[in-house]
Amino acid sequence: MTRILLVCTGNTCRSPMAEALLLKMLQENSEQIKNEIEICSAGLYTLNDLSASPEAIRIMAREGLDITGHRSRILDVSIIGQADLILTMSSSHRDEIRERYPETGPRVYTLGEYAGFAGMDISDPIGGGFEAYQKCVSQLKEILPGVWYNITQGQAIRRK
Secondary structure, eight states, X not given: OEEEEEEESSSSSHHHHHHHHHHHHHHTSOHHHHHHEEEEEEEXXXXXXXXXXXXXXXXXXXXXXXXXXXXXXXXXXXXXXXXXXXXXXXXXXXXXXHHHOXXXXXXXXXXXXXXXXXXXXXXXXXXXXXXXXXXXXXXXXXXXXXXXXXXXXXXXXXXX
C-alpha cells in the first residue's frame, strides 16, 4: 500500500480539496490500483477535528464531491511516519516539513514539483472569497493529472 499525504496550512481548504479530487481519480481507476493507494491530508498549523471551510465545501459540491465529513488533522510524527509520499501545497510547507522532520527529505515534494510544474505553488484561498477558491481548484485541476500520472506509473516513493 502506498500512502500519500497532502499537506497545507490548516487542512480546511487546499489539502481537503486536493484529497477529494485525487480520491475521485482513484475511484475512477481499476480495483487493483484502488487497493494499492491510500490518500489522506493534514495541516501544519491547525487543530484536530475542524470541518472544511464553507467555501471549500461549496466549490467541491460544484465538482460533484462531498467533503462535508472532512475533519482536520494536525501534522505530527505518527502521520509523517505512515506516509510514503508527502505532497505539499507550497514550497514553504515542503521546507517546513523537511526542517521539522529531516528524515522526510526524499519523500516530500510540492504538488507542482511532483507533477513537473516546478515553482508552482497552490494559492491559499482562505479569506479571499469564492473566486479565490475557484482559482485554487483550477490550479489543482491543472496539476493533479500530472501527480496522478506519476503515482500510477510507479513513481510514488515506496518504502522498503
